[in-house]
Structure formats: structure tokens, C-alpha cells
Amino acid sequence: MMRSFFIFLFTFVLFGQYTRCGAQEIITPNERQLKWQEAELGAIFHYDLHVFDGKKYNQARNRLVPVPDIQIFNPSQLDVEQWVLSAKAMGAKFALITATHETGFALFPSQYNPYNVSQLNFKEGKADLVKDFVDACRKHGIKPGVYLGIRWNSFFGVHDFVVDGTGEFQLGRQQYYNKMVEGMVQEICTNYGELFEIWFDGGASSPAKGAPDVLPIVKKLQPNCLFYHNDELAEARWGGSESGTVGYPNWSTFTFHYTGSGESAPAAIAANHYQLLKQGDREGKYFMPAMADAPLRGAQGRHEWFWEPGDEHTIYPLQDLLNMYYKSVGRNATLILGITPDTSGLVPKGDFDRLKAFGDAVNKRFSTPLARTHGTEKIIHITLPKIQHVNQLVIQEDIKYGHRVLSFVVEAKIGSGWKVIxxxxxxxxxxxxxLAEPVHAKSFRLRLVETKATPFIKDFSIYDVN
Structure with missing residues (x-):
């Protein structure tokens, strides 16, 4: 009974935030969601035992078959700080490390999970990649986060949160696994300082379904950390694909306070190829911004979250990455790119260089507008000193006040009249x-056609980019 009250109260605190304007409710983010959405660009680093097996990554096999020899984990030049520098080079504001993935192997020394780096010959069992990662993030001004895969565990025989077996034998092993996971979550939340986000792979299910009970642990020990996600709560939502893009329009409000995962998703979410995840719900009662994710090595028909030999040709071209950026960050989502270090323990040079080129290109395109302004009026003007070539627009609401603009037009004064561009x-x-067709003009205006309440436009900018 007390736990049910806790979940009810917590859901109300998280998602009961709104401003009533006339007859309309405006749903607003909590502080964790606001900081996460304003961060806009992040990275996630995938590293696990099978990076070292010399084979192509096989998810179905890795979920079922334990790695025969964990001692293959032996990076010759491990430099976790170099990983973080690759994220910084692309302009990421936060980064996550896969502390555990589908093998169940932990990249940190755990008192609860015996299957971890302390059992390696590597560094005489004294490695802690999570600590090195978090320390490097803080050193370089990146907000650190952790990814925990608890839905699958080939070592313990866990499939979709359920431990193999039947009867009392299975029940005992399930209880052991749940306590082990809860202990790991407590370690992650206690031993590494304040975290920006905890990402549970495929969600974390819920104790009502017999899964580990992780939500109260995170909320007690990491109150400022974005929780993503389980069947009780999602403070962000997956954007419906691993293409690095979301649909348009994309609203930060959502129909449900959770999303489920795969076959556990509500039918309304799974329908039409996850269209609701890709676009959100304009009238949704819960604030839940979208995440667009993609692996850096996702071109040429490949889709690689983990390093594999001979896959250098699958690094996305710069233009593809820029396209992702426009169709994720530019569509009110947060973009997270997957980066994978190799067997040496470094982000390969080709990957690093592409990330830096991406960061440089974004900075070049968006750092110097021709003009910018802000305001709370229904029509906001920009007037240039002379007629100029304009081919890019940026508009921002102050999202802490929620979605207030429901439709808008941008116009340029051509001759004696205004033309919608x-x-x-x-x-x-x-x-x-x-813009598909560049505009030559001196005067521009943002006209807010439909709003819920007083709009808070914190940026209206125009650019001339190559």
C-alpha cells in the first residue's frame, strides 16, 4: 500500500506540473527533463566482452550464449579519457557508458554482481571503467550518465527480465537476480557522484511483473538524475527508431506516463510503426521529451553499436550526421550518438575524426546568425541593415513554460508584400x-498563428550557411 502511494505521489510530482491558461492546461517539464532537453546532444559508449572476440556482433546469440572466456577482455591502450574527448569534439553536453549490457558483464567492480572486471587478469582485476569515465566527463565539462542492461543477461540466463527455469528453482534464482540488480543500481547511484541520466536498456519493467525494483533506488539516491525508463515512469521517451531522427511535428508531451518497450508497449504506442513515439501527443498530459538515437557506425546497410573488425566504411558520412541533427535537435528532440571503442581501448581515429568534423560543422552553421531576437508578442520582427541571402532558420520556445505555440509561419518581405518562407x-x-529555396530580403517576421497562452520565444534567428 505504501509503495503504491509512493508511485502515485511521485508520478504526480513528475508529471502533474502544469500552468492553467484560460481553459487550457500547459504541461511543463521537471528540472531533470528541462536540463536533458536543453543539452540537445549526447553520446553513449558501447563496450563489452564480445568486442574482443573477433566476430561480427550477433545480438540474438549474445543474449543467449555466455562468452566462453572473459579474459579476452584485454585492451592494450585503454584510455577512457580519450573516449570522452571524442564526445567533447562533437559538441556533446552529456555522455553515458554501458556499465552492463546483454552479456551481463559489469565494467565496474561490483559487490553484488560477481561477473565483473575484478575477475579479469587485465589490470590485475583493479579496473573500474565507470569511475574512469565519470571522472573524465567531469574533468572535461561533460555531464556523466550510466546505461544498465538488466533485461537480458546471457551469463545468468535472463531473457526479458525472467530467469530461466521452472518452479521453486526458478523462483529462487529470480529473487537472487532481482536483488543482484537492485544492488548494482545502488552501487551506481552511490559510488560515482551525481549522474545526469540512468538509461535502462529496453526499460526496467516493474516489480509488479516480477522484475527488479529499481525506481525507488534511483529516486532516493539520485534525485537530480533523469530516469529512463520502466513500466511505472519514463522521464524521456525513445523516438521510435534508431535512425537518429524523429517525425515532425514532435511534441514533448505524451499520452502515457510510461512507454513500455517492444512487445510490452501499449498497443497505442506500438501502432503504425511507433508513430506516437516519433511525434508525441500535442494534447498529452505528461511531459516526456523525445530521444533520437543512432550508432555512429550505421551507414552502408550496417547498424553497429559495438566495434567490429573491418567496419570502418560504415561510419556515417558528415552530411548524414548533419541531416540527423536537423531532424532530431531541430525537431525538438535530444540526439544521442553511439560510439564504440575498439580492442585497443580507444575510439578509432576515423570515428574520432568524423565526430570532430561533425562538431565543427554544427558550430560553423549555428554559431553566427545574421540576426537574432526574442519576445512574447504574436509577431516578432527581424530587420537587417541590407538585403541578404538567408537559407536557415532557428526558433526556440523557453520550454520550461511548456509548448505554447501550436502553429506559426515565417515570412520575408519581398517587394511590398510578405511571402511565407x-x-x-x-x-x-x-x-x-x-530552407529548400534561399531568400533574398531585408525584413523577416515570425508570426505565431495559434498559441495556448502568452508565447515565450527565446530565440528567433536567421542565417546564411554554406
Whole structure:
């Protein structure tokens, strides 16, 4: 009974935030969601035992078959700080490390999970990649986060949170696994300082379904950390694909306070190829911003979250990464790129260089607008000193006040009249548009056609980019 009250109260605190404007409720983010959405760009580093087996990654096999010899984990030049520098080079504001993935092997010394780095010959069992990662993040101004895979564990025989077996034998092993996971979550939340996000792979299910009870641990020990996610709560949502993009319009509000995962997702979420995840719900009662994720090595018909030999050709070209950026960050989502160190323990040079080129290109395109302004009026003007070539727009609402703009047009004064050069619905944290047809004009205006209440436009910018 007390736990049910806790979940009810916590859900109300998280998602009961709204401003009533006339007859309309405006759903607003909590502080964790606001900081996560404003961060806009992050990285996740995938590293596990099978990086070292010399084979192509096989998810189905890795979920079922334990790695025969954990001593293959033996990076010759491990430098976790170099990983973080690759994220910094691309402009990431936060980064996560896969502390555990589908093998169940932990990249940190755990008192609860015996299957961890302390059992390695590598560094005489004294490695702690999570500590090295978190320390490097803080050193370089990146907000650290941790990814925990608890849904699958080939070493313990766990499939979709359920331990193999039947009867009392299975029940005992399930109880052991649940306590082990809860202990690991407590270690992660206690031993590494404040975290920006905890990401449970495929969600974390819920104790009502017999799974580990992780939500109260995270909320007690990491109150400032974004929780992603379980069947009781999602403070962010997966954007419906691993393409690094979301649909448009993309609203930060959602129909449900959780999303489920795969076959556990509510039918309304799974319908039409996860369209609800890709676009959100304009009238949704819960604030739940979208995450767009993709592996850096996802080109040429490949989709690689973990390093594999001979896959250098699958690194996304720069133009593809920029396209992702416009269709994720530029559509009110947070983009997270997957980066994978190799057997040496380094992010390969080709990957690092592409990430830096991406960061440089984004900085070049968005650091110097021709003009920018802000305001709370229904029409906001920009007037240039002279007629100029304009081909890019950026609009931002102050999202801490929620979605207030429901539709808008951008116009340029051509001759004696105003011409519509772009139009849309959702703005949210950021709307970016590279115009198909550049405009030559001196006067521009943002006209907010439909709003819920007084709009808070914190940025209306125009650019001339190559």
C-alpha cells in the first residue's frame, strides 16, 4: 500500500506540473527533463566482452550464449579519457557508458554482481571503467550518465527480465537476480557522484511483473538524475527508431506516463510503426521529451553499436550526421550518438575524426546568425541593415513554460508584400530549418498563428550557411 502511494505521489510530482491558461492546461517539464532537453546532444559508449572476440556482433546469440572466456577482455591502450574527448569534439553536453549490457558483464567492480572486471587478469582485476569515465566527463565539462542492461543477461540466463527455469528453482534464482540488480543500481547511484541520466536498456519493467525494483533506488539516491525508463515512469521517451531522427511535428508531451518497450508497449504506442513515439501527443498530459538515437557506425546497410573488425566504411558520412541533427535537435528532440571503442581501448581515429568534423560543422552553421531576437508578442520582427541571402532558420520556445505555440509561419518581405518562407506547428526547445529555396530580403517576421497562452520565444534567428 505504501509503495503504491509512493508511485502515485511521485508520478504526480513528475508529471502533474502544469500552468492553467484560460481553459487550457500547459504541461511543463521537471528540472531533470528541462536540463536533458536543453543539452540537445549526447553520446553513449558501447563496450563489452564480445568486442574482443573477433566476430561480427550477433545480438540474438549474445543474449543467449555466455562468452566462453572473459579474459579476452584485454585492451592494450585503454584510455577512457580519450573516449570522452571524442564526445567533447562533437559538441556533446552529456555522455553515458554501458556499465552492463546483454552479456551481463559489469565494467565496474561490483559487490553484488560477481561477473565483473575484478575477475579479469587485465589490470590485475583493479579496473573500474565507470569511475574512469565519470571522472573524465567531469574533468572535461561533460555531464556523466550510466546505461544498465538488466533485461537480458546471457551469463545468468535472463531473457526479458525472467530467469530461466521452472518452479521453486526458478523462483529462487529470480529473487537472487532481482536483488543482484537492485544492488548494482545502488552501487551506481552511490559510488560515482551525481549522474545526469540512468538509461535502462529496453526499460526496467516493474516489480509488479516480477522484475527488479529499481525506481525507488534511483529516486532516493539520485534525485537530480533523469530516469529512463520502466513500466511505472519514463522521464524521456525513445523516438521510435534508431535512425537518429524523429517525425515532425514532435511534441514533448505524451499520452502515457510510461512507454513500455517492444512487445510490452501499449498497443497505442506500438501502432503504425511507433508513430506516437516519433511525434508525441500535442494534447498529452505528461511531459516526456523525445530521444533520437543512432550508432555512429550505421551507414552502408550496417547498424553497429559495438566495434567490429573491418567496419570502418560504415561510419556515417558528415552530411548524414548533419541531416540527423536537423531532424532530431531541430525537431525538438535530444540526439544521442553511439560510439564504440575498439580492442585497443580507444575510439578509432576515423570515428574520432568524423565526430570532430561533425562538431565543427554544427558550430560553423549555428554559431553566427545574421540576426537574432526574442519576445512574447504574436509577431516578432527581424530587420537587417541590407538585403541578404538567408537559407536557415532557428526558433526556440523557453520550454520550461511548456509548448505554447501550436502553429506559426515565417515570412520575408519581398517587394511590398510578405511571402511565407516556412511554416510549422511544434517549436518546443528548438526548431531548425534549412530552407529548400534561399531568400533574398531585408525584413523577416515570425508570426505565431495559434498559441495556448502568452508565447515565450527565446530565440528567433536567421542565417546564411554554406
Amino acid at each position: 516556412d511554416q510549422g506547428t511544434a517549436i518546443g526547445n528548438k526548431y531548425m530549418k534549412l
